[in-house]
């Protein structure tokens with residue numbers, strides 16, 4: 389069997405007394421597109437952030453490409469990774485945020501080349517060449533020298549995707565990448581994501597775009613109140629869900 | 643268009659700009675007042691402009707200017723560098739470090755600068771005494787000249803360490819103004835905390851930090867005159883040494899004031915350029931200007947500025963399908 393790109397096993401996370409994730413277990417195979425859906429506050433973002441260790445998990449275990457997230461097993465003890473090691477792991481996991489979070493003091497091209505140059509030590513010239521190719525790829529070849537404040541939301545989000553891709557990640561995480569966009573700009577970002585999925589990228593996507601999930605996802609996971617209620621092919625989960633909670637959620641959003 | 647134009651719609655023959663009469667009156671009044679003031683100053687013999695001219699570039703005054711500049715620059719370098727360290731410490735997760743940083747700012751902002759300067763001055767005398775094991779006594783001062791901590795060192799330490807406390811608060815507010823999303827984005831591409839600070843947070847914080855730092859620098863310029871009390875000679879001290887001899891108090895104070903004003907003007911220009919540098923990307927207009935230089939440097943396809951200019955036109959309709967679909971790796 390193919391090794392999963394992401395494997396979560398009984399992952400738990402609490403903020404104070406609030407249990408946000410309750411024993412989440414799921415797998416995402418290499419090349420697969422997994423969509424996380426669920427009501428607001430169900431823990432989707434938190435789960436995503438645990439994957440690249442922006443949040444520390446309180447229980448269970450998680451692996452990305454066979455590497456345990458945040459820890460190393462020595463003997464029978466888990467040792468927390470050093471800051472540098474965590475950063476190194478994060479470098480191979482791309483993340484795209486709802487609010488884009490582009491660096492406002494750098495142009496689109498500089499946003500994209502920043503990671504390769506600073507984190508990976510790629511030569512500037514090579515980073516610029518690759519950065520240009522990536523911006524062309526997301527349809528922004530003519531906006532390279534614009535600052536984020538000069539770009540529309542959809543363009544900013546595409547730059548953010550290019551910035552993540554510049555690190556040559558093996559896994560891409562998307563946290564509601566189109567939720568902050570005007571409706572007419574959603575399509576251009578989803579197009580880029582579809583294209584990425586077709587290229588074979590492993591993706592975990594938190595989204596409320598059911599059309600996208602139906603069309604692109606291999607698997608849909610439905611979360612509710614920190615519990616993974618059901619998982620399966622989009623045709624199954626989105627059209628003919630087993631659980632009442634999934635049904636009532638879908639009834640609201642569709 | 644086929645309809646006949648009404649009188650309202652017809653191309654007007656002439657555009658008559660508003661006259662802004664009130665504005666002109668105000669400007670005239672201000673100019674007249676300034677002229678009167680300058681005239682009375684220029685013709686008032688008690689200002690002794692000839693004496694001002696005689697001392698403006700006199701050697702002791704120029705030495706004083708130089709000393710003031712050196713002290714200002716060094717104290718600000720210490721202040722800014724240490725201020726950043728204290729600010730980062732203050733925001734640290736480490737309880738002890740954060741409290742220590744708080745204590746630093748509290749202590750150095752909470753005691754008069756004059757007291758701090760005197761303290762460093764006395765410390766300069768105390769340290770060699772302790773090292774040599776010489777008993778306390780009036781001969782203490784005799785060690786002063788040979789010790790490492792000269793009046794200059796005491797002045798620099800006193801001003802710099804005090805400044806660091808104020809700068810730490812300025813830097814802290816700058817750092818806090820950068821949204822957490824920026825730190826997360828930096829982390830997500832694999833930056834360490836130090837890289838995040840240097841490449842993402844501080845450059846953005848600079849926008850908030852620079853204006854008050856300009857204030858601090860200009861304040862420091864004049865604050866250096868306090869070192870008079872520990873026997874270090876700067877601009878104002880040099881001037882006062884002269885007038886205490888010649889009793890030409892007013893003209894020499896004017897000499898000092900003119901120099902302070904001149905240096906302040908230079909500093910303000912520097913601040914303007916720094917603000918422009920770190921305002922990049924925050925004000926679309928300045929950004930387009932910078933874009934142009936950069937685009938010219940990086941390539942010749944001239945896409946940058948032009949693209950910036952017509953962004954409104956194309957903002958929505960750029961959903962061009964990505965050109966190729968190969969894997970990114």
Ligand SMILES: Nc1ncnc2c1ncn2[C@@H]1O[C@H](COP(=O)(O)OP(=O)(O)OP(=O)(O)O)[C@@H](O)[C@H]1O
Pocket residue numbers: 403408426427428429430431432433434435
């Ligand atoms: N840093 C935090 N401190 C305390 N509580 C938090 C924190 N982050 C998230 N939470 C809580 O955890 C719960 C899950 O949040 P999360 O952001 O993961 O939900 P979500 O499914 O992404 O929701 P949405 O669709 O609104 O983005 C919420 O109740 C939220 O208030």
Ligand SMILES: [Mg+2]
Pocket residue numbers: 432433434563564
């Ligand atoms: Mg969320």
